Amino acid sequence: MELNRLSLHNFRSYAELELEFPSGLTALRGPNGIGKSNLLEAIGYLSTLKSFRGVPGEAMVARDTSSAVLRADVVDADGRAALIETEITCNGRARTQVNRVRSRRARDVLETFVVSVFSPDDLKLLKQGPSLRRDYCDDVLVAIRPANDLVRADWEKALRQRNAFLKQLRSSARASLPEPEATTLAVWDQKLSEAGDILVSLRESLVARITPAVAEAYRDLGGGSDLVEIRYQRSWKGPLGDALAEGTGDDIRRGVTLRGPHRDELEIRLNGLPARTHASQGEQRCLSLALRLAAHRELTGSRGSPPVLLLDDVFSELDPRRSRALLDSLPQGQTFLSTATMLPDGCEPDLDLRVTNGGAQVREWVP
Amino acid sequence: MSAYADSVQDLIDAFARLPGIGPKSAQRIAFHLLKAEPEESRNLASAVTAARERTRFCERCFNISEETLCSICVDPKRDSDLLCVVEEPRDVVAVERTLEFRGRYHVLGGAIDHLQGVGPEQLRIKELLARVGPEETREVVICTNPNLEGEATALYLNRVLDVPGLIVSQIASGLPVGGDLEYADELTLGRALTGRRLIQGEST
Numbered sequence: 001m002e003l004n005r006l007s008l009h010n011f012r013s014y015a016e017l018e019l020e021f022p023s024g025l026t027a028l029r030g031p032n033g034i035g036k037s038n039l040l041e042a043i044g045y046l047s048t049l050k051s052f053r054g055v056p057g058e059a060m061v062a063r064d065t066s067s068a069v070l071r072a073d074v075v076d077a078d079g080r081a082a083l084i085e086t087e088i089t090c091n092g093r094a095r096t097q098v099n100r101v102r103s104r105r106a107r108d109v110l111e112t113f114v115v116s117v118f119s120p121d122d123l124k125l126l127k128q129g130p131s132l133r134r135d136y137c138d139d140v141l142v143a144i145r146p147a148n149d150l151v152r153a154d155w156e157k158a159l160r161q162r163n164a165f166l167k168q169l170r171s172s173a174r175a176s177l178p179e180p181e182a183t184t185l186a187v188w189d190q191k192l193s194e195a196g197d198i199l200v201s202l203r204e205s206l207v208a209r210i211t212p213a214v215a216e217a218y219r220d221l222g223g224g225s226d227l228v229e230i231r232y233q234r235s236w237k238g239p240l241g242d243a244l245a246e247g248t249g250d251d252i253r254r255g256v257t258l259r260g261p262h263r264d265e266l267e268i269r270l271n272g273l274p275a276r277t278h279a280s281q282g283e284q285r286c287l288s289l290a291l292r293l294a295a296h297r298e299l300t301g302s303r304g305s306p307p308v309l310l311l312d313d314v315f316s317e318l319d320p321r322r323s324r325a326l327l328d329s330l331p332q333g334q335t336f337l338s339t340a341t342m343l344p345d346g347c348e349p350d351l352d353l354r355v356t357n358g359g360a361q362v363r364e365w366v367p
Numbered sequence: 368m369s370a371y372a373d374s375v376q377d378l379i380d381a382f383a384r385l386p387g388i389g390p391k392s393a394q395r396i397a398f399h400l401l402k403a404e405p406e407e408s409r410n411l412a413s414a415v416t417a418a419r420e421r422t423r424f425c426e427r428c429f430n431i432s433e434e435t436l437c438s439i440c441v442d443p444k445r446d447s448d449l450l451c452v453v454e455e456p457r458d459v460v461a462v463e464r465t466l467e468f469r470g471r472y473h474v475l476g477g478a479i480d481h482l483q484g485v486g487p488e489q490l491r492i493k494e495l496l497a498r499v500g501p502e503e504t505r506e507v508v509i510c511t512n513p514n515l516e517g518e519a520t521a522l523y524l525n526r527v528l529d530v531p532g533l534i535v536s537q538i539a540s541g542l543p544v545g546g547d548l549e550y551a552d553e554l555t556l557g558r559a560l561t562g563r564r565l566i567q568g569e570s571t
Contacts, residue, residue, distance in 0.1 A: 147553050157515045164481035180487045180527070184479070187522045191515070 022350040030355035036338035057092035107146035114307035133266035193241035213294035235263035306333030448505035478516040506534040
């Protein structure tokens with residue numbers, strides 16, 4: 001996969017920008033806060049239709065303008081050229097076209113253009129709660145096969161309905177459920193268990209596949225021969241339908257569904273101990289990179305060509321040895337990296353750009 | 368401060384509240400009426416009022432009707448033991464257009480959607496259960512929409528229509544006629560495969 005040309009209009013700090021990229025490595029250099037990440041964010045948006053910084057659409061529209069326009073000439077995994085265009089309005093709504101055909105769903109774009117993002121925020125995968133790790137799993141599943149987005153959406157819709165119904169029941173709490181409430185809840189238990197079973201089996205097979213890949217990536221990144229394990233821990237036992245039925249009392253009291261894929265954990269262990277609580281800062285950073293690298297390799301294999309790689313200020317947090325190891329471990333493919341400091345040793349960009357002038361311009365780097 | 372006279376703005380607002388009409392279309396319709404003969408506006412107004420005043424829900428099937436019972440319910444040529452359950456009156460029109468269904472209807476008035484505050488009690492399900500026995504219904508065909516809310520409603524109906532001897536069926540979902548397999552989305556095609564039908568041999 002490749003990004004040949006990018007043009008931005010009123011996107012964050014860029015009023016007007018047009019750039020062409022080589023198929024190898026592009027380096028974006030400049031001081032902090034100048035707009036390097038904005039460029040990477042724009043490239044990422046053209047794949048997933050959301051910001052990898054987790055901000056809403058309107059935040060990406062330049063101040064005092066009505067909309068941002070992003071346009072990219074890309075080449076998909078099969079070598080076909082495609083034009084991806086998207087307009088984000090200042091109320092956060094987006095319209096996207098692939099080859100001039102309106103696409104309503106993010107997965108239409110993902111069929112054509114996939115990115116892998118590495119950023120210092122990845123450390124949160126190790127340090128913070130389970131929702132980020134579930135999202136990691138689901139995002140990889142969707143990138144591998146965009147139609148998996150439907151599985152996630154089906155589950156979320158059914159869960160929202162059941163939770164809305166539980167809230168309604170909470171206000172009329174009774175020992176046993178009368179009709180028609182009992183049947184209604186049984187219907188949602190069935191719908192949730194159908195959708196949940198599919199989602200969890202996808203997640204579990206991904207975890208089984210990716211665990212050796214993460215361990216390998218950890219070694220490649222110089223993490224040594226530590227034992228890396230990832231365990232998918234369900235928040236229930238037995239069939240999901242039964243667990244939901246058993247938990248009815250608790251669910252009604254709390255007004256939310258307390259068991260299911262939305263409460264599951266992806267536990268990462270290092271040498272037999274939970275990495276979240278027991279691993280050092282350095283080990284956690286190495287593990288977070290290993291998770292991203294393993295996903296990137298998995299995507300490279302399953303999509304038949306490496307996704308476009310965005311390395312957002314990754315090297316500032318790594319020592320030279322580990323930076324080198326990361327660069328050596330990446331599959332051959334188009335790469336964009338941003339840095340406020342020096343490039344890692346031995347890193348020779350095909351295009352060396354300097355972001356300057358309040359982030360509004362990009363010009364070729366002259367040492 | 369509106370750029371239009373108050374009455375014009377009121378008209379535009381009234382159109383814009385209708386489903387499927389945005390602010391631009393509302394404005395366009397309003398100006399069309401103002402430009403056209405007064406007769407056209409009078410006809411529109413009286414058509415709206417007449418339709419609203421003359422119609423009500425059929426007391427049996429809750430389809431829209433001008434009489435106590437709708438034309439389908441009083442039609443003696445209709446199979447009285449076959450009942451098609453739909454969400455809205457417009458779905459009756461859709462099924463009627465097929466010319467494939469010769470039974471009667473029951474309009475639920477929506478689908479289970481707790482986010483919109485619609486549970487089974489808000490739908491005409493009690494009325495459906497009250498019909499099945501006295502009308503000696505042989506088969507209930509559930510024709511709710513193939514989305515989450517419609518499917519949940521179908522599941523609910525299947526559970527409560529637990530009447531000895533009654534057949535409960537659900538409309539199949541699959542591919543559009545005249546379409547190409549390769550253009551079908553995988554969800555629809557998957558459903559069509561799951562719901563495939565036997566044309567030779569015995570089912571296992």
